[in-house]
Amino acid sequence: MATVTVTTLEGSIVESAHQTTPVSRTASVAHSSVTSRHISTPSLAASPLSSRPRKGASADDESRMPPTCSLATVLYFSVLCGVNLVIVIPTADDYSHRLGGDQLFGGLMIGAVPLLAMFGIGLNQFLLRRGLSLKTVLLLMSIGTVLGNVLYAVAGLTRSVWSLLAARCVIGLCNGFNLPSMYIGLTVGMSRRSEVTFYFSALNTLGYALGPALAAVLEVFVKSVHVNNLILDSDTAPGWFMAILYLLFMAQVLLVFEDLPAELTGSEPLGKNVATDERPPMIATCAAFLDLCISSAVLTTAEVYVVNVGQHYWGWSVVTSALFLAALMLCASISNLVVGRLTRRFMKSDRTGLLIGSILGCAACAPLFHFDLHAVSTQASLLSVGLVLVLSLVGLIRAFALAASSKLAPASLKSSMNSWAFVFMTLGRGAGAVIGSVLSPLSFAPVVLGMLVVTVLASIASHSCMKPSDKAS
Secondary structure: OEEEEEEOOOOOEEEEEEOOOOOOHHHHHHHHHHHOOOEOOOOHHHOOOOOOOOOOEHHHHHOOOOOHHHHHHHHHHHHHHHHHHHOOHHHHHHHHHHOOOOHHHHHHHHHHHHHHHHHHHHHHHHHHHOOOOHHHHHHHHHHHHHHHHHHHHOHHHHOOHHHHHHHHHHHHHOOOOOHHHHHHHHHOOHHHHHHHHHHHHHHHHHHHHHHHHHHHHHHHHHHHOOOOOOOOOOOOHHHHHHHHHHHHHHHHHHHHOOOOOHHHHOOOOOOOOOOHHHOOOHHHHHHHHHHHHHHHHHHHHHHHHHHHHHHHOOOOOHHHHHHHHHHHHHHHHHHHHHHHHHHHHHOOOHHHHHHHHHHHHHHOOHHHOOOOOOOHHHHHHHHHHHHHHHHHHHHHHHHHHHHHHHHHOOHHHHHHHHHHHHHHHHHHHHHHHHHHHHOOOOOHHHHHHHHHHHHHHHHHHHOOOOOOOOOOO
């Protein structure tokens, strides 16, 4: 009797048995050898996706992992993407005003990166489908990001605020924000994917913490060396710094990253030449994408709002507001790392994690409401508590939704599902930057609470149908 195992979204094991006809003694020995282990469908483990060769056992396939150096490289790339998005937040308003813009334009300048990243996802997927390797695409995206950061740094020479927007658009187009998650979906087995996705989410959030901190350090450095001109000052230093970091990352990719076969990364667009029974469930897919969009929007809204309220309502400097934001994001990043370790052991259900995270996120909004406190220290303390809780839970929602979306589609659609997931994430990031720039202490909490209520409703509506595809891997 042979045993076949299927792993569900809850992580449980469903076993079914079927009778086999008698075979020869030699065949029986081979059969018993095979059935002593779980049987799984063919996987990508035959290609260089795992640090251990697959021997036909489903346990190996479910827990497969890519080479450590390659995984570390793409996770570091997610940190760079996060840093590159937020490093300009503390100085964006000042840079925009200096060249003739206003506060809303500063928010648009921040949001341009994730908004253009939606088109960048289509661009890098087009390049992958044309036969370019993932390693080549990573290098091309990095070159474009270097050029965009250099243009941002020299925008002061043009004395045009549109140069800033153009530079941020180039950075967004070459962001490659979806590539780390695509790599995780292709190389990490289903039993480890939620855990590794939490690490990705945590490191991306760590980038959001490092960005403002680095902006503060650069501000202090530029002033300490008494450099202040159109080429190098506290507004342009982030551009030069990120260009250098991406050049170093390109060297890392060339030296340690092990490329994937082109046939794995060059999948067809979602819905093209796909059998009806292979398409992911519509309600569950829309719910996962909505959760990703809203969680990203809440994250960026909070980032931009914290800097604005610090500088315009509390009278803080660029350095103080940047360090305050960095501390909040660091706490959220650490909590995501801790949850990533715990989820493998205690939280086997992505859909349950989404529902619990959304409900707790709504409850965590209570300290964000305006209580008409007069002392700035009291306001900052209360806001800190609320934001750490909300940002930690938003990271949980994003990680569970991202992991769930990769399991809803069969293996042939995994790359396309990943691309669409990041389209909605970047849409949320871009919208959040604009929303955060116009919110006040009176309107911030109701807006954030309203967005999280939508995630609760989406989780309830999709709970029964958010199950993995039988052909997911």
